[in-house]
Amino acid sequence: MKPAYIRVAAVTLLAGCCLAAAAAANEQSVELRPDAGRDAVEAHCAACHSLDYVLMNSPFPTAAQWDAEVAKMIKVFGAPIEDADARIIADYLKKNYGS
């Protein structure tokens, strides 16, 4: 089960747009592997996109590629993620969805 606050956050972000809100409901079927760091991935990454982006891009990225993806989300797409959380997220992705 995902923490309830994630669902609330996703729905609040998309409130006012019924097409997107419907997508938010549907994407709850996406289930990341339970492991240390999953909460950080769900809290930060799902702010802008559904988590099937992670699963779709697996298990082929190398450790360096997952590092680069996380860095791109922060530096290029402006995701407000602190360095400590970025490391936790990258470690989780490498361990669970890397090659």
Add this chain to the structure above:
Amino acid sequence: MAAWSGVALAGAVPRRAAAIMATNLPKGLAAGTLNEAVLDALPGKKPLIKLSWRPPNYETPIEYFRQPITPNDAFFVRYHLSNIPEMDAATWQLAVGGEGAAGTVVFKLDDLKVMPPAEIIAVNQCAGNRRGLFLPHVTGVEWGDGAMGCAHWKGVRLKDLLNRVGVKKEAIEIVFEGADGPVTTETPKFVKSIPLWKAMEETTLVAFEMNGKPLPHFNGYPARLIVPGWTGTYWMKHLVSIRAITKPEQSFWMKSAYRIPVGLFPAAGHFASQETAVNTPITEMMVNSLITSHHHGAIVAGAAPLVIGGVAWDAGYGVDVVELSFDGGRSWQRAKLGEDLGRYAFRPFSLALTPGWKGRLTVLARASNRIGQTQTSQLIQNPAGYHNNMIQSLTIEVT
């Protein structure tokens, strides 16, 4: 929202196997892609192959390419960013201006509808179509074969809009923005430009009709840009702003994304103002084809006539030859070409044979165009996985 009908997967079937059965995606995709892909219907759409929920990225099952025109409700859906507003045609406005224009004119949909009409049948293909089939895999939306479609677009010529406003002689690019955007202001908005010469071509349109109907919401309602021959990245949806500029557009989506190494792919139409020493914006589509009559692993009876068919397309030079090989590329047979709907359209092809034996039949398809370009036998590697036009190999089990 009754239209949201994600297809439930049977619990007893492993998810990956179920996904392949449901979507018939090529098995060369990554395991994670095959696991996540499901058939799902967006509002106003038939069940398409969902690759991501938010933003929505859905590809068209290949059955819909058995005809040269792709139905509106089966046309693929591609968004980069998740903030997608509902559009109201009655209040929609399109501002045409910019520092490279003589002024600004705001057009409403009714204004466009009284201008000289223009129409074209053209393929819209995502630059990353078949990205998921790159080996080694490349990150991004892991498209199979269906990030494309061909439709009859109707609207007005972009050059007619620009001429109404007046373009300064210093203008070099035309910039486009849609109503959709990012979730946070820190994320670069999806902004694209094309060179002035391409903007002024007769075939570059602002379309408000698709196959005789208003555009579906998820294909850019109420109006989108049509850039025949060029990859889908320029075909801005939910178009609200057109600007002429005198210096190259600097947005992330031009300077960093959608670029290919210089000299790697043939393209007659250059985008000189955006080109660097090492890379250049992706522009023209590469000549390509897809067998649509059969899925990989299809089972057919050997005694019966077998018709292999599909569609071929290119950047508008016109496909003039499609060949099939049944011996791994040692010999090739010309397929019969179907109706010619114009040089930017899908060109159907077919070839009939009666195998008369049992076993595995491997079919290769290779399209060539009027300027002698042909599909490649080996994948041309590039960082973002664009322009996959490698010759397709499909196996059919003859019983």
